[in-house]
Amino acid sequence: MEADLDRILFHEPAILRRLGELAAQISNDYRELELTVIAVLNGSLIFMADLLRRIPLPLKLDCLSVASYHGKTETSGEVIFKQIALPDVMDRHILILDDILDSGHTLAAIRDKLETAKPCSIRICVLLSKKKRRARHVDADYIGFEIEDEFVVGYGLDFMEQYRNLPYIGVLRKELIGEPAGYR
């Protein structure tokens, strides 16, 4: 899999070091609040597992599954919620976890949907945030790393459902994105 990468951006020790910092900040901010973490599947799975084990607070965990990509590297803008019931978030402080903030469509749709369930507050935590103009405005309250507008994989992030299990984050070679047939 490493041969498919143009270069590695963040090795595992650097990711874990940064997660320690984020976890300390989150633990401090939520130390007296009823926290519910909502992880966006599948991309945030590995990030979520490593981050939450560094947060020594009582919290509830729920997951949301959405689709917006349909197998390409560009978002379609349409965000489909794959489950019927939303987590019960009334009177709770919500922290949404996602792998990456790109166009903003996914997190804006999730934030809007969760707001209808009337939680006490909603904040957003992403492992990665792309430096680009977003289609929808989303303020992430906690960001692991800011990256350029390149397609990255690993540590939960996929290209056509591959590479999620890489223990580091790297930029996928451009020619592979152009020829996706082998990745179906």
Ligand code: IMP
């Ligand atoms: P947005 O709706 O465009 O912000 O896209 C968010 C979702 O697109 C993320 O949760 C990822 O699943 C996916 N995504 C966006 N950029 C990348 C990338 O560089 N690599 C892998 N997945 C990405």
Ligand code: MG
């Ligand atoms: Mg994805």
